[in-house]
Amino acid sequence: MMTASPSVFLLMVNGQVESAQFPEYDDLFCKYCFVYGQDWVPTAGLEEGISQITSKSQDVRQALVWNLPIDVTFKSTNPYGWPQIVLSVYGPDVFGNDVVRGYGAVHVPFSPGRHKRTIPMFVPESTSILQKFTSWFMGRRPEYTDPKVVAQGEGREVTRVRSQGFVTLLFNVVTKDMRKLGYDTGPADTQGVSGPSPPQGFPQ
Amino acid sequence: MAEVHVIGQIIGASGFSESSLFCKWGIHTGAAWKLLSGVQVGQTQVDTPQIGEMAYWSHPIDLHFATKGLQGWPRLHFQVWSQDSFGRCQLAGYGFCHVPSSPGTHQLACPTWRPLGSWQEQLARAFVGGGPQLLHGDTIYSGADRYRLHTAAGGTVHLEISLLLRHFDRYGVEC
Numbered sequence: 001m002m003t004a005s006p007s008v009f010l011l012m013v014n015g016q017v018e019s020a021q022f023p024e025y026d027d028l029f030c031k032y033c034f035v036y037g038q039d040w041v042p043t044a045g046l047e048e049g050i051s052q053i054t055s056k057s058q059d060v061r062q063a064l065v066w067n068l069p070i071d072v073t074f075k076s077t078n079p080y081g082w083p084q085i086v087l088s089v090y091g092p093d094v095f096g097n098d099v100v101r102g103y104g105a106v107h108v109p110f111s112p113g114r115h116k117r118t119i120p121m122f123v124p125e126s127t128s129i130l131q132k133f134t135s136w137f138m139g140r141r142p143e144y145t146d147p148k149v150v151a152q153g154e155g156r157e158v159t160r161v162r163s164q165g166f167v168t169l170l171f172n173v174v175t176k177d178m179r180k181l182g183y184d185t186g187p188a189d190t191q192g193v194s195g196p197s198p199p200q201g202f203p204q
Numbered sequence: 205m206a207e208v209h210v211i212g213q214i215i216g217a218s219g220f221s222e223s224s225l226f227c228k229w230g231i232h233t234g235a236a237w238k239l240l241s242g243v244q245v246g247q248t249q250v251d252t253p254q255i256g257e258m259a260y261w262s263h264p265i266d267l268h269f270a271t272k273g274l275q276g277w278p279r280l281h282f283q284v285w286s287q288d289s290f291g292r293c294q295l296a297g298y299g300f301c302h303v304p305s306s307p308g309t310h311q312l313a314c315p316t317w318r319p320l321g322s323w324q325e326q327l328a329r330a331f332v333g334g335g336p337q338l339l340h341g342d343t344i345y346s347g348a349d350r351y352r353l354h355t356a357a358g359g360t361v362h363l364e365i366s367l368l369l370r371h372f373d374r375y376g377v378e379c
Contacts, residue, residue: 023255037266079209079368080241080268105262107211110366111308120216120260122251153264157226157247160287163216163260164253184369186308 006177008075010043011083013108015171017051017068020089022121022165025101028064028091029053030167034072035105035151037081045072070171079183083108084151087167089121097139102165105150108173111185115171122161206372207240210267210278210303212365214248216260219359220296222286225259226250227361229283231267231303232345234276242267250287258362265365274377278303281345282361284316294333297358300345306379309366316358 017032033048051068074083089102102121109115124142126132135141144150178185210231217225230245248261269278281300285293297316304310320326321336329335343349372379 078268079211080266082209082211082266084264105264106213107264107366109309110211110368120262122249122260122262125252150262151264153243153246153248156249156263159249160224160252161249162252162254164255182370182374184307184372186306186367 006180008077009178009181009183010073010075010176011108012073012174012176013083013171014045014069014071015169016070017066017087018168018170019066020054020064020121020165020167021062022064022089022091022101023062024164025091026056026064027053028089028101030066030068030087030089031147032068032070032085032087033147034083034108035086035148036074036083037076037078039078040074040076040081040083043073043075047072070169082110085169086147086151087119087121087169088147089165089167093136093139093141095139099139099141100143102163102167103144103147103150104167106169109171110173111187112173112175115173116168117171118166118168120163121165121167122163125160125162127160205270205272206375206377207370208269208271208278209368209370210242210265210269210365211368212265212309212363214261214263214265214282215362215364216251216258216262217284217359217361218258220259220284220286221359222294222296223257223259224250224252224287224289225284225296226287227261227263227282227284229263229265230281230341231278232281232342233269233278234273236273236276237269237271237278240268240270277305279345280314280363280365281341282314282316283341283344284358284361288333292333294329295335295337298338298344299358299361301363304365304367307367307369309364312363312365314361314363316361317355318358320354320356 051066086105104119104121248263251259284296299314299316301314319336
Protein backbone atom coordinates (compact mmCIF):
# COMPACT_ATOMS: atom_id res chain seq x y z
CA MET A 1 0.00 0.00 0.00
CA MET A 2 1.46 3.34 -0.96
CA THR A 3 1.32 6.02 1.71
CA ALA A 4 0.11 9.37 0.42
CA SER A 5 2.53 12.27 0.83
CA PRO A 6 1.72 14.10 4.06
CA SER A 7 0.00 17.47 4.09
CA VAL A 8 0.37 18.18 7.81
CA PHE A 9 3.35 18.01 10.11
CA LEU A 10 3.34 17.38 13.84
CA LEU A 11 5.24 19.16 16.59
CA MET A 12 5.50 17.42 19.96
CA VAL A 13 6.82 19.46 22.85
CA ASN A 14 7.44 18.29 26.35
CA GLY A 15 9.51 19.71 29.14
CA GLN A 16 9.08 21.81 32.22
CA VAL A 17 8.89 25.28 33.63
CA GLU A 18 11.92 24.69 35.77
CA SER A 19 12.63 27.64 38.04
CA ALA A 20 12.62 31.39 38.41
CA GLN A 21 14.84 34.19 39.68
CA PHE A 22 13.04 37.17 41.17
CA PRO A 23 15.31 38.87 43.68
CA GLU A 24 12.62 41.12 45.17
CA TYR A 25 9.62 38.78 45.39
CA ASP A 26 8.74 35.50 47.07
CA ASP A 27 5.86 33.00 47.24
CA LEU A 28 5.23 32.93 43.52
CA PHE A 29 3.13 30.73 41.23
CA CYS A 30 3.04 30.73 37.49
CA LYS A 31 0.55 30.04 34.72
CA TYR A 32 1.49 29.03 31.21
CA CYS A 33 -0.51 28.92 28.01
CA PHE A 34 0.32 28.43 24.34
CA VAL A 35 -0.39 30.99 21.62
CA TYR A 36 -0.31 29.84 18.01
CA GLY A 37 -1.42 30.90 14.53
CA GLN A 38 -4.56 30.00 12.68
CA ASP A 39 -3.00 27.06 10.87
CA TRP A 40 -2.12 25.29 14.11
CA VAL A 41 -4.30 22.93 16.12
CA PRO A 42 -3.36 21.25 19.39
CA THR A 43 -4.04 17.55 19.11
CA ALA A 44 -2.95 16.17 22.45
CA GLY A 45 -1.85 17.34 25.85
CA LEU A 46 -2.66 20.40 27.90
CA GLU A 47 -2.52 23.89 26.48
CA GLU A 48 -2.61 25.61 29.84
CA GLY A 49 -1.41 24.97 33.34
CA ILE A 50 -0.99 26.49 36.79
CA SER A 51 1.85 25.65 39.10
CA GLN A 52 2.15 25.32 42.83
CA ILE A 53 3.18 28.26 45.02
CA THR A 54 6.92 28.19 45.70
CA SER A 55 9.04 30.01 48.24
CA LYS A 56 12.70 30.86 48.06
CA SER A 57 15.00 28.24 49.47
CA GLN A 58 16.82 29.11 52.67
CA ASP A 59 20.27 28.46 51.30
CA VAL A 60 22.50 30.89 49.46
CA ARG A 61 21.00 30.04 46.03
CA GLN A 62 17.62 31.64 46.90
CA ALA A 63 16.06 29.35 44.31
CA LEU A 64 12.40 29.43 43.28
CA VAL A 65 11.64 26.00 41.81
CA TRP A 66 8.37 24.92 40.16
CA ASN A 67 9.31 21.87 38.08
CA LEU A 68 5.93 22.19 36.28
CA PRO A 69 5.52 19.69 33.42
CA ILE A 70 4.62 20.76 29.90
CA ASP A 71 3.32 18.22 27.39
CA VAL A 72 1.52 19.20 24.21
CA THR A 73 1.36 18.13 20.56
CA PHE A 74 0.36 20.40 17.67
CA LYS A 75 -0.38 19.70 14.04
CA SER A 76 -0.15 22.29 11.31
CA THR A 77 0.12 22.92 7.60
CA ASN A 78 2.26 26.06 7.85
CA PRO A 79 5.13 27.12 10.12
CA TYR A 80 3.73 30.65 10.25
CA GLY A 81 2.28 31.18 13.72
CA TRP A 82 4.76 28.79 15.34
CA PRO A 83 3.55 28.21 18.91
CA GLN A 84 4.83 30.40 21.70
CA ILE A 85 4.56 29.65 25.38
CA VAL A 86 3.35 32.61 27.43
CA LEU A 87 4.17 32.64 31.14
CA SER A 88 2.55 34.79 33.82
CA VAL A 89 3.99 34.84 37.32
CA TYR A 90 1.92 36.03 40.28
CA GLY A 91 2.72 36.60 43.94
CA PRO A 92 1.24 38.21 47.04
CA ASP A 93 1.74 41.88 47.85
CA VAL A 94 1.97 43.44 51.29
CA PHE A 95 -1.79 43.15 51.84
CA GLY A 96 -2.07 39.54 50.68
CA ASN A 97 -3.62 40.07 47.23
CA ASP A 98 -2.18 38.17 44.28
CA VAL A 99 -0.60 40.62 41.90
CA VAL A 100 1.27 39.98 38.68
CA ARG A 101 5.06 39.83 39.01
CA GLY A 102 5.98 39.17 35.42
CA TYR A 103 4.93 38.19 31.91
CA GLY A 104 7.18 36.55 29.36
CA ALA A 105 6.97 34.62 26.13
CA VAL A 106 9.23 32.55 23.92
CA HIS A 107 8.77 30.48 20.77
CA VAL A 108 8.86 26.72 21.16
CA PRO A 109 12.27 25.76 19.74
CA PHE A 110 12.41 24.67 16.15
CA SER A 111 14.88 21.93 15.81
CA PRO A 112 14.37 18.51 17.38
CA GLY A 113 16.31 17.89 20.56
CA ARG A 114 16.75 19.26 24.06
CA HIS A 115 16.76 23.03 24.60
CA LYS A 116 17.06 25.31 27.61
CA ARG A 117 15.66 28.83 27.50
CA THR A 118 15.86 31.56 30.15
CA ILE A 119 13.36 34.31 29.46
CA PRO A 120 13.04 37.77 31.03
CA MET A 121 9.80 38.63 32.83
CA PHE A 122 8.33 42.14 32.80
CA VAL A 123 5.30 43.94 34.23
CA PRO A 124 3.40 46.89 32.79
CA GLU A 125 4.11 50.14 34.59
CA SER A 126 1.62 52.64 35.91
CA THR A 127 1.44 55.82 33.90
CA SER A 128 1.67 58.28 36.77
CA ILE A 129 2.99 58.39 40.32
CA LEU A 130 -0.51 58.81 41.71
CA GLN A 131 -1.68 55.72 39.89
CA LYS A 132 1.33 53.85 41.17
CA PHE A 133 0.43 54.66 44.75
CA THR A 134 -3.28 53.91 44.24
CA SER A 135 -2.58 50.57 42.67
CA TRP A 136 -0.13 49.65 45.44
CA PHE A 137 -2.72 50.61 48.04
CA MET A 138 -5.71 48.88 46.42
CA GLY A 139 -3.77 45.77 45.38
CA ARG A 140 -4.81 46.18 41.72
CA ARG A 141 -1.61 46.54 39.74
CA PRO A 142 -1.60 47.20 36.01
CA GLU A 143 -1.95 43.91 34.20
CA TYR A 144 -2.82 42.76 30.70
CA THR A 145 -6.47 41.80 30.24
CA ASP A 146 -5.32 38.86 28.14
CA PRO A 147 -1.75 37.57 28.73
CA LYS A 148 -1.66 36.44 25.10
CA VAL A 149 -0.85 40.07 24.18
CA VAL A 150 2.71 39.31 25.26
CA ALA A 151 3.05 36.89 22.33
CA GLN A 152 2.13 39.51 19.74
CA GLY A 153 4.12 42.37 18.37
CA GLU A 154 1.27 44.69 17.45
CA GLY A 155 0.01 47.21 19.96
CA ARG A 156 3.04 47.07 22.20
CA GLU A 157 4.49 50.39 21.15
CA VAL A 158 2.48 52.32 23.70
CA THR A 159 3.26 50.14 26.70
CA ARG A 160 5.89 50.90 29.32
CA VAL A 161 7.18 47.93 31.25
CA ARG A 162 9.71 47.05 33.93
CA SER A 163 11.72 43.85 33.65
CA GLN A 164 12.29 42.29 37.04
CA GLY A 165 13.05 38.58 36.85
CA PHE A 166 13.84 35.52 34.77
CA VAL A 167 12.24 32.11 34.28
CA THR A 168 14.11 29.04 33.01
CA LEU A 169 12.34 26.51 30.80
CA LEU A 170 13.46 23.18 29.38
CA PHE A 171 12.05 21.77 26.16
CA ASN A 172 12.33 18.50 24.27
CA VAL A 173 11.09 18.87 20.72
CA VAL A 174 10.16 16.15 18.24
CA THR A 175 8.76 16.88 14.79
CA LYS A 176 7.18 14.56 12.27
CA ASP A 177 7.05 14.97 8.49
CA MET A 178 8.63 18.41 8.34
CA ARG A 179 11.42 17.12 6.16
CA LYS A 180 8.98 15.26 3.92
CA LEU A 181 7.16 18.53 3.31
CA GLY A 182 10.41 20.16 2.27
CA TYR A 183 11.29 22.08 5.43
CA ASP A 184 14.88 22.31 6.61
CA THR A 185 15.20 23.21 10.27
CA GLY A 186 18.97 23.04 10.45
CA PRO A 187 21.11 21.26 13.00
CA ALA A 188 19.89 20.61 16.50
CA ASP A 189 21.36 23.32 18.72
CA THR A 190 21.48 21.41 21.98
CA GLN A 191 25.15 22.15 22.72
CA GLY A 192 25.24 19.52 25.41
CA VAL A 193 22.52 20.76 27.73
CA SER A 194 22.76 18.50 30.73
CA GLY A 195 19.19 18.55 31.98
CA PRO A 196 17.27 20.04 34.89
CA SER A 197 19.50 22.05 37.13
CA PRO A 198 19.04 24.50 39.97
CA PRO A 199 19.22 28.20 39.06
CA GLN A 200 22.68 29.60 39.35
CA GLY A 201 22.46 33.37 39.42
CA PHE A 202 21.54 35.78 36.67
CA PRO A 203 22.17 34.90 33.02
CA GLN A 204 24.25 37.41 31.13
CA MET B 205 9.19 29.05 -5.30
CA ALA B 206 11.36 28.62 -2.27
CA GLU B 207 10.04 29.76 1.09
CA VAL B 208 11.78 31.20 4.11
CA HIS B 209 10.35 31.49 7.62
CA VAL B 210 12.03 33.96 9.94
CA ILE B 211 10.79 33.31 13.47
CA GLY B 212 12.29 34.61 16.68
CA GLN B 213 12.49 37.47 19.12
CA ILE B 214 14.18 40.79 19.58
CA ILE B 215 15.39 39.98 23.06
CA GLY B 216 16.63 43.37 24.19
CA ALA B 217 19.49 45.80 24.22
CA SER B 218 22.56 46.33 26.36
CA GLY B 219 25.42 48.76 26.56
CA PHE B 220 23.43 51.95 26.09
CA SER B 221 23.97 54.84 28.45
CA GLU B 222 20.26 55.54 28.74
CA SER B 223 17.98 53.12 30.55
CA SER B 224 14.36 53.29 29.32
CA LEU B 225 14.72 52.00 25.78
CA PHE B 226 12.48 50.93 22.93
CA CYS B 227 13.24 49.87 19.41
CA LYS B 228 11.63 50.51 16.04
CA TRP B 229 12.50 47.63 13.74
CA GLY B 230 11.82 46.67 10.18
CA ILE B 231 12.83 44.14 7.53
CA HIS B 232 13.97 45.15 4.08
CA THR B 233 14.15 42.66 1.22
CA GLY B 234 15.07 42.76 -2.44
CA ALA B 235 12.67 42.70 -5.35
CA ALA B 236 12.66 38.90 -5.73
CA TRP B 237 11.15 38.42 -2.24
CA LYS B 238 7.48 38.56 -1.40
CA LEU B 239 6.07 38.70 2.12
CA LEU B 240 3.32 36.09 2.49
CA SER B 241 2.40 36.50 6.16
CA GLY B 242 3.58 38.53 9.09
CA VAL B 243 4.21 42.14 9.94
CA GLN B 244 7.28 43.69 8.41
CA VAL B 245 7.75 46.69 10.71
CA GLY B 246 7.06 47.24 14.34
CA GLN B 247 7.92 49.01 17.54
CA THR B 248 8.67 47.33 20.83
CA GLN B 249 7.54 48.23 24.33
CA VAL B 250 9.55 50.63 26.47
CA ASP B 251 11.44 48.72 29.15
CA THR B 252 13.04 50.06 32.32
CA PRO B 253 15.15 47.27 33.78
CA GLN B 254 15.16 46.65 37.51
CA ILE B 255 17.88 43.98 37.47
CA GLY B 256 21.11 44.71 35.66
CA GLU B 257 21.37 47.16 32.81
CA MET B 258 19.98 45.15 29.88
CA ALA B 259 16.57 46.32 28.65
CA TYR B 260 14.34 43.37 27.68
CA TRP B 261 11.71 43.63 24.97
CA SER B 262 10.97 39.97 24.03
CA HIS B 263 9.34 41.22 20.84
CA PRO B 264 8.20 38.31 18.62
CA ILE B 265 9.04 38.22 14.93
CA ASP B 266 7.21 35.77 12.65
CA LEU B 267 7.58 36.28 8.91
CA HIS B 268 6.92 34.06 5.92
CA PHE B 269 8.64 34.98 2.66
CA ALA B 270 8.51 33.42 -0.78
CA THR B 271 11.48 34.07 -3.01
CA LYS B 272 12.51 33.61 -6.61
CA GLY B 273 16.15 34.54 -6.13
CA LEU B 274 18.96 34.85 -3.61
CA GLN B 275 19.64 38.56 -4.17
CA GLY B 276 18.24 40.95 -1.62
CA TRP B 277 18.43 38.53 1.30
CA PRO B 278 16.35 40.09 4.13
CA ARG B 279 17.97 42.63 6.39
CA LEU B 280 16.69 43.61 9.81
CA HIS B 281 17.22 47.24 10.72
CA PHE B 282 16.73 48.93 14.09
CA GLN B 283 16.40 52.36 15.60
CA VAL B 284 16.86 52.30 19.35
CA TRP B 285 15.34 55.25 21.21
CA SER B 286 15.25 56.16 24.86
CA GLN B 287 12.21 57.65 26.55
CA ASP B 288 12.46 59.71 29.72
CA SER B 289 9.90 60.13 32.47
CA PHE B 290 8.30 63.09 30.66
CA GLY B 291 7.67 61.03 27.56
CA ARG B 292 10.32 62.70 25.38
CA CYS B 293 12.19 60.39 23.01
CA GLN B 294 15.84 60.65 22.07
CA LEU B 295 17.74 58.61 19.53
CA ALA B 296 20.17 56.12 21.04
CA GLY B 297 21.40 54.23 18.00
CA TYR B 298 20.83 52.85 14.52
CA GLY B 299 21.85 49.35 13.50
CA PHE B 300 21.18 46.61 10.98
CA CYS B 301 22.03 42.97 10.48
CA HIS B 302 21.27 40.42 7.81
CA VAL B 303 18.87 37.61 8.64
CA PRO B 304 21.09 34.49 8.87
CA SER B 305 21.26 32.37 5.76
CA SER B 306 21.62 28.91 7.27
CA PRO B 307 18.66 27.11 8.82
CA GLY B 308 18.55 26.74 12.58
CA THR B 309 18.54 28.99 15.62
CA HIS B 310 21.03 31.87 15.81
CA GLN B 311 21.93 34.34 18.54
CA LEU B 312 22.63 37.70 16.95
CA ALA B 313 24.26 40.74 18.55
CA CYS B 314 23.84 43.79 16.37
CA PRO B 315 26.04 46.83 17.10
CA THR B 316 24.54 50.31 16.80
CA TRP B 317 25.80 53.81 16.06
CA ARG B 318 24.40 57.29 16.33
CA PRO B 319 25.23 60.38 14.29
CA LEU B 320 27.40 62.99 15.99
CA GLY B 321 26.77 66.57 15.08
CA SER B 322 28.97 69.60 15.48
CA TRP B 323 30.38 70.31 18.94
CA GLN B 324 27.54 72.72 19.58
CA GLU B 325 25.01 69.98 18.85
CA GLN B 326 26.85 67.53 21.08
CA LEU B 327 26.84 70.03 23.93
CA ALA B 328 23.15 70.71 23.44
CA ARG B 329 22.46 66.98 23.45
CA ALA B 330 24.23 66.58 26.77
CA PHE B 331 22.20 69.32 28.44
CA VAL B 332 18.87 69.55 26.68
CA GLY B 333 18.59 66.30 24.72
CA GLY B 334 17.72 65.76 21.11
CA GLY B 335 20.47 65.50 18.56
CA PRO B 336 20.86 64.80 14.87
CA GLN B 337 18.86 62.02 13.22
CA LEU B 338 19.02 60.48 9.78
CA LEU B 339 16.70 62.03 7.23
CA HIS B 340 16.37 58.87 5.15
CA GLY B 341 15.93 55.65 7.08
CA ASP B 342 17.41 53.49 4.36
CA THR B 343 20.92 54.76 5.09
CA ILE B 344 20.82 52.39 8.07
CA TYR B 345 20.98 49.30 5.87
CA SER B 346 22.48 50.57 2.62
CA GLY B 347 26.05 51.54 2.04
CA ALA B 348 25.43 54.49 -0.24
CA ASP B 349 26.23 58.05 0.85
CA ARG B 350 27.69 57.05 4.17
CA TYR B 351 30.92 58.94 3.63
CA ARG B 352 29.27 62.14 4.80
CA LEU B 353 28.49 60.78 8.25
CA HIS B 354 30.50 61.08 11.45
CA THR B 355 29.12 58.71 14.08
CA ALA B 356 29.76 57.33 17.56
CA ALA B 357 29.05 53.84 18.85
CA GLY B 358 25.89 53.00 20.77
CA GLY B 359 25.06 49.74 22.56
CA THR B 360 24.12 46.31 21.17
CA VAL B 361 20.73 44.87 20.17
CA HIS B 362 20.36 41.16 20.97
CA LEU B 363 18.14 38.86 18.93
CA GLU B 364 17.41 35.17 18.70
CA ILE B 365 16.32 34.31 15.18
CA SER B 366 15.44 30.88 13.84
CA LEU B 367 15.37 30.24 10.16
CA LEU B 368 13.29 27.59 8.43
CA LEU B 369 13.87 27.01 4.72
CA ARG B 370 11.62 25.15 2.32
CA HIS B 371 12.42 23.68 -1.10
CA PHE B 372 15.90 25.21 -1.23
CA ASP B 373 17.37 21.85 -2.11
CA ARG B 374 15.02 21.56 -5.09
CA TYR B 375 16.82 24.50 -6.67
CA GLY B 376 20.25 23.25 -5.76
CA VAL B 377 20.93 25.96 -3.21
CA GLU B 378 23.30 24.94 -0.44
CA CYS B 379 23.08 26.75 2.88
